[in-house]
Amino acid sequence: MRIAKLYTFEMEFRERAKLPRWKGNLIRGAIGMHLMRKFCISDGDCSNCNLIFRCPYGYIYRTPSKGLVLRKISGFTKPYVIKPPPDERTEFSEGEEFKFSIVLFGDSAKFEKQLLSAVLEMGRKGLGTKERRGRLELRRACVENPFLRRKEILYEGDLYDSDIWISTKDVSGRIGSTFMLRFITPFRLVRDGNLVRDLDFRNLFPFMLRKYSALMQQYVGALDIDVRRALGDSLGIRLRGERLREVTFKYKGEDQTFLSGDLVYSGRSSLHMRRPLLFCQLSHIGKRSSFGFGWYEVISV
Template identity: 25%
Template structure:
């Protein structure tokens, strides 16, 4: 693996829609939206209809496959380390109860696009248009895409990328890696983490039911490593150039001082696998205490890329703040 500093950015998108017909979405909307967006992108760019993706000659140059069935790049020992390549996006959807939109009502959903995938943002806008025509949710409620915005790290509008039929390419991105993401160098103290969607961590093949910080940090580092390997802006695979051993040692010194998390189960139907899948994880709040000086920039990046299993559905989303000052 090359010891070169990779470039890994992300683009936070907000899609603003207006219902044409009533739309009904379940409490957890990430699975529904991911499936609908994938179907719309496939309908828009597939050149070999009715052929299974895994046997298609265009598999390694297809945008649908790149986003939704992200392949490993080859059969080298480095590639074979990964059972599945990480998808280059996450949906940032809250679990805030079922939603019904009447005709004419406005709603928005957020999506983070990672690394090289940013250059294909126009195709995601096209897919969102198509998704509006196909319909989403119970009864296939249709909608019009009104605007697509890019957001900065604080969630404020940065650029208007699409409106009134005009599409603009993004000029601003958020740097994910610690050398340049602009986060403060926090020191020792307490941090309150809020898991907004189920956090699915696995250790030794078993689901983790306690918010152990070393496991959280190790999972986040692996995720960043995988994203760099498959999606960094580089002509060759590049590893995450950070001191893993030192960071994991720091993580082991971070202690849980208050745990208000709980296990939450939810189900989704996988059309690809033809069965229901139960996807449980931790939700709620936990307060950690430790030295954050070297950990904070990486933990900050995790807010946009999520952590654990099911990130493309929006699972593993968290936020955090100073537990004493509320900052």
């Protein structure tokens, strides 16, 4: 079953620019703005728009639940994730590379040409803080399957066709009985309004399972695991070690604590448990995951 497409954009600054330490929100906002300006007929007001499921801006950024998982609410999990540059550099010179990826889940991949158009427009208009914005050139856009290590060019001056997808088979591979979650970007898990600091797998896995279930049912159209069995199997995974540090971000004027680092677990992983675990390498977990937070990789130890 086809579940996602991952696009990597290789850009180059044509002017000096200053960017924030964590760049996912900046990329997300710029692409969303250009999608809205190019394709939205309602000036970004999607609340009563009858075209929301056919509009690239509305569907990717604003779509409510289709009613498959929850009632039609506007805060439903969106079908995209930004994978920003993981470094914290803020100064970029003319000629320097700027590389990031975007994942589109399920049927949202029908808007890949419109996404590419918005990235090109972002380059023409420039990216950066108010202090210094720099124009970029899109040198190449590729579609990738990181599980199979396959890559095809989508854009390199001209537009090409690519049929590379990530499937459920790709997120079903076996992992070692001891495995590490290495967080590439900080994560913040919240339960009942409180930061989750006890990262036993039984506390971590439900966040993965909810993300997998929501995206699969909303955008792919089917859930292919036994949820109860997955939860039961997750109880057999034990936390063996952690190396974490706190990172503070200011969001809407409020300081919020995120965690970053590595977690090591051991135990037998069933197929029903592995699929959400491996899938969330694409979707990320926790607060503001679509901005790029909560991005991890699974490493067999």
